[in-house]
Amino acid sequence: xxNNVTEMLIKxxxxxxxxxxxPDGDSLGSALALMxxxxxxxxxxxxxSDDKIPETYSFLPCLHSIxxxxxxxxxxxxxxxxxxxxxxxxxxxxxxxxxxxxxxLNIDHHISNDLYGDINYVDTKASSVGEIIYEIIKMLxxxxxxxxxxxxxxxxVSDTGAFKHSNTTSKTHIIVxxxxxxxxxxxxxxxxxxxxxxxxxxKLIGKVIDSAYLTFNNKVCIMRLTKKMLEDLNMELxxxxxxxxxxxxxxxxxxxxxxxxxxxxxxxxxRSKSSLDVRKVAESFGGGGHVRAAGATLKMCLExxxxxxxxxxxxxxxx
Numbered sequence: 001x002x003n004n005v006t007e008m009l010i011k012x013x014x015x016x017x018x019x020x021x022x023p024d025g026d027s028l029g030s031a032l033a034l035m036x037x038x039x040x041x042x043x044x045x046x047x048x049s050d051d052k053i054p055e056t057y058s059f060l061p062c063l064h065s066i067x068x069x070x071x072x073x074x075x076x077x078x079x080x081x082x083x084x085x086x087x088x089x090x091x092x093x094x095x096x097x098x099x100x101x102x103x104x105l106n107i108d109h110h111i112s113n114d115l116y117g118d119i120n121y122v123d124t125k126a127s128s129v130g131e132i133i134y135e136i137i138k139m140l141x142x143x144x145x146x147x148x149x150x151x152x153x154x155x156x157v158s159d160t161g162a163f164k165h166s167n168t169t170s171k172t173h174i175i176v177x178x179x180x181x182x183x184x185x186x187x188x189x190x191x192x193x194x195x196x197x198x199x200x201x202x203k204l205i206g207k208v209i210d211s212a213y214l215t216f217n218n219k220v221c222i223m224r225l226t227k228k229m230l231e232d233l234n235m236e237l238x239x240x241x242x243x244x245x246x247x248x249x250x251x252x253x254x255x256x257x258x259x260x261x262x263x264x265x266x267x268x269x270x271r272s273k274s275s276l277d278v279r280k281v282a283e284s285f286g287g288g289g290h291v292r293a294a295g296a297t298l299k300m301c302l303e304x305x306x307x308x309x310x311x312x313x314x315x316x317x318x319x
Contacts, residue, residue: 002132005121006139008103012078014044016102018093020085021051024239025158025193027084028057030129033151034081036062037133037142049092054239059192060154061147079103084129086288088116107132112279112288127165127172130155134175149182154189161245162190166292197242200233207232208243208258215310216317219254219275221247222310226261226302237262244269257313259306266305269295275318284312 009015017035019027031047038045047066057063074080074095080102085091097104106117109126126132130152137144156176160168163176180186197205204225212223223243230237237260247256248271255272268285270278271293278294285308287296298305 002121002123002135002139004119005105005107006136008079008105008119009038009041009043009136009140012043012103014077015046016074016077016080016093017045017047017083018049018080018085018091018095019083020090021092022239023049023051023053023092024084024241025057026128026130026155028053028060028063029151029153029155029158030083030133032060032062033130033137033148033155034083034133035065036148036151037137037140040142041140050094051092056193056196056239057154059189060151075101077102079105081105081107082117083107083133084109086110086112087114087286110288110290112283112294125169127167127169128156128159130159131172131175134179144179144182146183149179149184150189153179153184153186154193157186157189158193162194167290194242200235201238204229204233204235205243205246209246212247214250214253216314218252219317220313221250221253221256222306223247223256223258224261224302224306225258227263237267240269244271247271248273255313255317257309259302259309261302264299266298266300266302267295268298268305268309276313276316280316281309281312285309 015038017031019031035045035047049066050068053063080095082091086108104117106120107129108122109124109129111124113122123132134152156172207229208223208225212221214221240258240260244256244258247253254275258269260267270281272278277291279289279291282289282294282296285296285298287294289295
């Protein structure tokens, strides 16, 4: 129950907030909105993450306040809140659960959540965790301002793909309407998130598209992002949601698989229109997500990961 969450927040004095590895707009926006709101209640609230924050979201307020593991003392926390993270292993902070003195709150909207918290609140109907945080803020009678509204708007617009994904609901639009009343610069946010690519990234997109191919009666688009592609452009692996979404624009394609090579593992991002539950595919490899958008990390080389993923996709695909 969400009341269990608000009750814990009210009685806690020191609150740590974190999210999943490789943070995105939803995790960052919701975490910052919650932190800023809790500070209005006089709480000692802060965000901890071991990940590099994507430059795309550098416009968000108070990013400088995010601390790393070396400046994080979990023994001083009454509670630690994990946002937008389906399983304990993907938390972007080294949280020691042995002999812990804090209460672990798990707040998420993924159906594949492992319910690893002392208190779990998972709303699978929410478009984003930002939508859940908005509800919590309202229940705590905290007054929104432009900074908090900007963070929540960023969360929602990111996870809904600018309101085009199927997780967008009438409730989503009602919340956004309220957020805009606080002066959210929605046009600037949209440009900074979706129309703000570096030239090297555009060239990377070209390399990925050039090597893409269709399979399973041309219903599935396979895209590969190799280490060599990144090395050729002197780039590091970063947010690739725009790349996988390009494949979804192909008229005959029902699903897209983006396979990203790294040194010790391979990451896979999956998207679908209607004929494939990509969450089931991701869960086969310890990943998770939503029916139409999911991901997983495979501890194998790119070629082996590609074969393994395609085998499961073929099994789950409705041709």
